[in-house]
Amino acid sequence: MRTGEEYIKTLNDGRTVLLDGQAVDNVAEHPAFRSVIRTIAELFDIAADPANGMQYHSEEIGGPANLVFSIPRSPEQLRSRRAAVERWAKHTHGWVGRSPDHVGTFFAAFAAHPEVFENPERDFAGNIRRYYERILREDLYVSYAIIPPQYSRATTASGWEGDFIQVGVVDETEEGLIVRGSQMLATGGAICDEVFVTCIKPLGPDDVDFALSFALPAATKGLKFLCRRPYAPETSSEFDYPLTTRYDEPDALVIFDDVLIPWDRVFIDRDTDALRRQFFDTGxxxxxxxxxxxxxxxxxxxxxxxxxxxxxxxxxxxxxxxxxxxxxxxxxxxxxxxxxxxxxxxxxxxxxxxxxxxxxxxxxxxxxxxxxxxxxxxxxxxxxxxxxxxxxxxxxxxxxxxxxxxxxxxxxxxxxxxxxxxxxxxxxxxxxxxxxxxxxxxxxxxxxxxxxxxxxxxxxxxxxYDAQVAELDEWLAGYSVDGRTGEED
Ligand SMILES: Cc1cc2nc3c(=O)[nH]c(=O)nc-3n(C[C@H](O)[C@H](O)[C@H](O)COP(=O)(O)OP(=O)(O)OC[C@H]3O[C@@H](n4cnc5c(N)ncnc54)[C@H](O)[C@@H]3O)c2cc1C
Missing domain, CATH: 1.20.140.10 (Butyryl-CoA Dehydrogenase, subunit A, domain 3)
Structure with a gap:
């Protein structure tokens, strides 16, 4: 399984991470990111060590994988999955919210229900299965941006002045979709392998161009991570700021400058109902x-x-x-x-x-x-x-x-x-x-x-509530001004 060192080496890949008006050269060496990157690397090392009990045999890839990405199919598997998540959480004492097990867990459930992604024209169901298998095989660290940018909550994206503030489809080619706009708020986006982008807020019929679900490598042409001010570089020492110096996960607005999403990376294409189903019909x-x-x-x-x-x-x-x-x-x-x-x-x-x-x-x-x-x-x-x-x-x-x-x-x-x-x-x-x-x-x-x-x-x-109210109604029906039902005067 992947080691921390291997994870760190992949980060110098030309991704566009924006901070203080500039693109960061290599996140792994930048003071804003290097300490939390080290923490994530430690998580991979923990999982890679068989002594920590975080591995299992995955049927999907026919080999060993990280339990935190598993599809639980029995109470015992659910329990061991929790124990693995806990093993990682204990290492950060719970101060890293979007460690790789968070979004990886969503993909486990997606992959258990490929039928939710079925599409008459394209093999989106196959895309979701294959993507999940990559997570298992490559120990992928995926972050997500699934909320429209906080621009105005008075309407949804179609009602906003200015085209494509929220990420949406501007064109479609033989190779895939071209998307433009932004989405909030990818915690870990600047330091992950891939970013998953969709919208969990309900969209209306006029918002169909924004009803998407896809995943991309962090280093994709036109994809940018506009980061909030980092806290770790301002600290005086690890002794003075023991949490900030280890666990300062970056949050970023994700921006898409006419980015090509190849078809094999699309899971939902302009379908508002499927957005809801991916989260709630898959578990x-x-x-x-x-x-x-x-x-x-x-x-x-x-x-x-x-x-x-x-x-x-x-x-x-x-x-x-x-x-x-x-x-x-x-x-x-x-x-x-x-x-x-x-x-x-x-x-x-x-x-x-x-x-x-x-x-x-x-x-x-x-x-x-x-x-x-x-x-x-x-x-x-x-x-x-x-x-x-x-x-x-x-x-x-x-x-x-x-x-x-x-x-x-x-x-x-x-x-x-x-x-x-x-x-x-x-x-x-x-x-x-x-x-x-x-x-x-x-x-x-x-x-x-x-x-x-x-x-x-x-x-x-x-x-x-329905079952509780039904019980209440049954009891209320048991008496009236004439006494208990069946015992009336
Ligand atoms: C530190 C941090 C990390 C995050 N990381 C991620 C991440 O990794 N990936 C990701 O996708 N998202 C992430 N998020 C975003 C998060 O999902 C959103 O903040 C959340 O969904 C709420 O949306 P919002 O912030 O736009 O709040 P809004 O929806 O704008 O709501 C703000 C407030 O406005 C009021 N309000 C707005 N609309 C209504 C309404 N209809 N009825 C009643 N009151 C209303 C409420 O008081 C509400 O609390 C993160 C957020 C934070 C703070």
Whole structure:
């Protein structure tokens, strides 16, 4: 299987990554990207080592592949798939949202349901199968951009002034589709192998030119990644910013300057209904978000551990009020973890025999995520107090003869060295207060869609209200002003 070194070598491929008004020469060497690239490379090394139990025999390619890309066809396979996702998540403590297992999981479900992509004129179903086999064979790191750019939410793309703000078809040739426009927001786009582009927001009949699904190598002519400001290069040291310096995944608006999409890379061509079906009739949305909840659980466990340690260091952990806050944090983490396991327990095989995690617990936890994540962060913020600012300006203060003695004497705790205390509180700041931390708040609120979509569409529709209301109606029908049914006076 692919090693981290092999992944890094492929990145110097002429891709167009735009930062500070310039194209980046080689992302693998650029300070904005090199540290998170190293983290992704470590993930590949973990998977490549058989001792880590992340490999399985794939029927699709007749050989070994990474479990995080597998199609789960039994409860045991679903469990081992989760364990593999967890193995990767533990390495980043859940701070890399779009590691290769995220989009790879969507393709596993797509490939289990090639019929959803069937087209009378072209072999899109075959395209999806073959693409999935490439993911398995080559350990592909695919990112995605599946949301129209935030231009105006008052209408969909056809209503926007100016042609092709959202990526759409401008021409069709014998070789493929020519597309122009943009799509948000490819996390990992600048450092991945390939980008998957489609639209998960519902489109109307006038938007048909924008109803596409395709994948391209990051280094495709006319394809550009316009990156947000990176946080890692601004950091003073790994000690001061332990998360930013390892896990700063780039986010990018993806721009298409009349890009050719060869036919063998097209999965959906101008079909608004197929856009919905690819996510919801294949089980991809549930399986992909279950991967995301596995990662989130790991991250919340990490945050809870940090909070607990803060109270130990500050000597507040015997105070009942503090224990109550730690209890609330534990309740948040446990309920997300329980929903993850409940989704596994209630998974059902679909028409293709793929195990789809139970949607009620899955979307239940996701519906509350816009409250639970900020609440968890707020509890840590509360417990840390001003300790995150009663800190030296950087490691130089800890080493300089002018400041080291004061730092060592005053920024410490009983039985905790100055270095250990500063290390902990710098980590807390990278969780609650740095730019990286702010981006993560936004990420956890929006990565699966805006909260009004997650609650109002996914959670509401998948709860199973009809069955609950039917039970309620049956009970209500059992009595009236004349007494219980059958026992009337
Ligand atoms: C850090 C980060 C990383 C991301 N990574 C990716 C990625 O890798 N790939 C990808 O495809 N996308 C990614 N996204 C994009 C993400 O999918 C979108 O942010 C999300 O779908 C919400 O869309 P939006 O941001 O345009 O918000 P909008 O849809 O514009 O909504 C913003 C707010 O406006 C209000 N609002 C808008 N419309 C309505 C309405 N109809 N009813 C009620 N209220 C409304 C709500 O308050 C809502 O929260 C990422 C986002 C973030 C923040």
């Amino acid at each position: 991809a949305h549930a399986l992909g978000n279950w991967q995301a909840q596995t990662r989130l659980t790991t991250k919340l466990q990490f945050i809870a551990a940090v909070a607990r340690k803060v109270t130990q260091v500050n000597g507040t952990d015997r105070i009942p009020g503090v224990q109550e806050k730690l209890g609330e944090l534990a309740a948040i983490v446990s309920s997300v973890e329980s929903a993850l396991l409940a989704a596994e327990y209630t998974a059902e095989a679909d028409s293709a025999g793929m195990l789809v995690p139970g949607k009620r617990p899955l979307y239940g936890a996701m519906g509350l995520q816009s409250e639970t994540y900020p609440r968890a962060i707020n509890i840590l913020r509360d417990l840390a107090g001003g300790g995150v600012l009663q800190l030296p300006s950087g490691i130089a203060d800890m080493k300089s003869p002018t400041t080291a003695a004061d730092v060592e004497r005053y920024i410490a705790s009983p039985h905790v060295s100055s270095e250990d205390r500063i290390k902990l509180f710098r980590l807390v700041w990278d969780i609650i207060g740095s730019e990286f931390a702010g981006r993560h708040q936004q990420y956890e609120l929006f990565y699966a869609g805006a909260p009004f979509v997650v609650k109002g569409v996914y959670t509401y529709r998948n709860y199973g």
